[in-house]
Amino acid sequence: MLKGVLLLDIQPGRADFLPEVQAYERWLGEPDVGVALDPEWAVEPGAVPGEKFGRTTGAELDGVAAYLAGLANEQRLPDKIMAYHQVAASIVRDEADLRAHPGVSVVKVVDGIGGAGAKKATWRTLMAGKPAHVLAGFKLFFDEDTRHGGALMTPDEVMALTPKPAYVVYE
Template identity: 60%
Template structure:
């Protein structure tokens, strides 16, 4: 997020970071052609209510355009990430429709920051359901078909099994590639355990993703290497560095 190094390395110096990302992505090729991705937190959860008491802030369109311009220059995808706070997720997704109609823009959802009407982000873990995720995937599928777009990426982040309930309600939708990104923090052995638990019952058609925390994970030992990440089963199709 711009100006927030704690929320990932893409807070500034985008051109330099894009070149670094291109180099890193090649370490994950494993016989395939890697596709680098910039993930931009477009709606961020906050500890204060704000004027509408939704406990979230929104990035201005001009800043989204700045990131999209750099992503396009380097032939990358741009994912717009939403941490909705108390707001409902689907209206927040639809608010970004002008961007989601672009051929190289996808969506990410961070449900641990999706809290109830009397809860505060950061004090409790938020949650979602398979049915809610399915409604988002269905909406994206409609955009793809209506505007004849390439496949649209939809990522949902998950750090523990309790974040998502009724996951099997999430179905495959034409034109949408759905990815569960496992966001467990800690030493390698702990991350691998979390990986096993959270990917144990992937719905049909949902791909697996894996997140590495450059600062938090490193406090517990060496950061996992690309070879170690690719050795996970199921093999991650999407790898995030934060």
């Protein structure tokens, strides 16, 4: 039997995260389904996703985490995974407002694009604001990271980051 976790990637556009996540409650009631939130796609009214980076707040992320914690508790589910992606410091404001919730494992995924030097610099900048209870995650892009002839970071290079990533995504 294969084991894995399905993360539903939420790119809300002009909507708020919580109602978008709640729309998937049927599937979030499964023990192996969590969410990945993409704040850079959460834009203000009138903005076009993809043309301008969106953003969110620690309080909005906390609302989703609290909702997932409630589901996990009510339905006696294993911890829900809630990953949130961040490509730049401006993407998540007031990150300290994201509190720990029993029943939810939160992962901050650094989405920096480019060569190893640029990705490591983004990592250092964004990890500085990571709440202590949040796990570290790292994302590599097969095309975008190698577009200018550079090599994709190796697994050894990724695992040498501090803090050590608990979650790694390849796209």
